[in-house]
Amino acid sequence: MSGKILKRALALCLCMLLLAGSCLAEDSLENFVPDALTEEELAQWQEWAEEGMGDSDATAANAAELTPEEESLMAEMASMLEDTTVSTEVDLSNLELNEALPDYVVNILLLGVDNRSVELVSGRADANIICSINTQDGSIKLTSIARDTAVEVPGYKSKKRLNTAFKFGSKDGDVAKGAELAMKTVNRNFQMNIERYVVVNIHGLADIIEALGGVDMELTKGEAQAINYELHVKEPMDDVQRDKLEVADGVQHLDGMEAVTYGRIRNLQGQNDLNRNERQRKLLEALLKKVMEDMDITKFLNLIETALPYGKTNLTADELLSLGMTVLSGSAMQNLASGGEVVGQFGIPMEKQYGYREFNGESLVYISDKRMQTTLTAMQEFIYGQSYVK
Incomplete structure (x- = not known):
């Protein structure tokens, strides 16, 4: 695998997640994908992605093909991710996962926190987006949930705004605990199986877009x-x-x-x-198209250096690489070339499937049990092509 593909895979997935979390957010396609890529090579990309790219032998083999400049880039990337990844701080057994959902779709909760400092220590998550990456076809789907949606936050009485879950969990300044409670809240209320998150300070998005x-x-x-x-x-x-x-x-x-x-x-x-x-x-899709079409080594380093201080995640570098490779070899890239939809989009609440109700003096978006069944069925059909609603 060439160094160009390797760094583009990392750039694509990392930037996609950072931008999506922030969004509450030229070279031709031939310069993005090697000219003489055969069907066999495309199949190899997918095989690498499905295997996770996580074993040391594979990593060493890939590194051997990199130029000195690219080796330096990858080392710097790994170093920067060490300060951003906090994978050991989330209790995965405490997330109320929906075990009925198939595992070929990786669901990641993207949280955009409204905090006017670079530090991600507190704040309400005003952007709550489920990013679903299908490892079979490489498609990307985004489900945004309105921040004022009334939900049950584990450990708290009565309905709360969805955007308070991260704030409650991170009240002691622990980003991972805030993300854990936010994931658990979404899993419980929307029958999901989310184990991975990206938290981004939305006030860093302007700098990321400038990069x-x-x-x-x-x-x-x-x-x-x-x-x-x-x-x-x-x-x-x-x-x-x-x-x-x-x-x-x-x-x-x-x-x-x-x-x-x-x-x-x-x-x-x-x-x-x-x-x-x-x-x-719409902003996120436009930004993703830019990343997918135009990402040289200088822009890559500049973008990562700009974005990482504003974000935290429990995705590892291997997971980012695997997901990036999946997207590169999948339908999102094919649609980019043909002018089709790069990112599928779905929003909660659905039209005519919600109302407003007062909880503790606040008027919140309220979805009744019957309408929630309709909503969850539509959401799972959007993500998986069929419903697994209980």
Whole structure:
């Protein structure tokens, strides 16, 4: 396996997870995938991914094919991940896993924490996204759950906002415990089997997008106007002097802070948090396309160095590599080449399957038991192609 493929696999998966958690978020495809890749070689990629890439012999063999520059890159990557990975701090036996779900889909909980410092010690998780990677076909699917959804948080009475689970768990400054309670909460309320997480400080997303060179987004006139208002009329979120966006429908290039502002728009007439969730998913897909199409060694290092201080995960480097290889050899890449859907998207609550109810003086998104059955059935069919709802 070439060093180019190896580092792209790592970059793709790590950036995908960091960006998705943050999002509440050119070279041709021939430069991304080797020119003379045969069907046999594609099959080999998939075999490597399914085997997990975790044994020392395989790692050594791959390292032997790297250039000195790439070896240095991989060593630096491993060193940086040591400070980001906290895999031993989550009690996997305490997550209330749904054992009925098949294991060929890896579900990862992406948490975007609203904390204005780089430290991920507390804060509500305002982005709650289940990233599902199918190891059989390499597809990527994102399920976003509205932060105001009423859920049962283990250990607490009455219904709570979903975004409080991480805050309750991390009240002593323990990120892993916050993620553990958030995973357990999602597993219990949505019949999932999540064991892996990525927690990202959403205020680092602007820097991450800047490291990618910004992003092109299809904007409505109202969205462009809202971004201008937030960054030029209200108190700016940074000290950058920038031109206003054109107030018109169409594609515009956004810098990091403009893109973050786009993903956080919530005050357009006739819209709500569900529309905000949809914008976040669109932003994530646009960013993923950039990563998949254009990631040289310099951009890779810059991106990782920028992103890692804002994130924590219990995914190991081997797991990231395995998942990245799976995506590289799967349907997401094929769809990128053909202009199809790169990332499947699903949102909870579903249209006409929720209401509002007051709990402890707060109006929360409420999904009745009957509607929850409908929702869970649709979600599992989206992720797995069939339902395993109890």
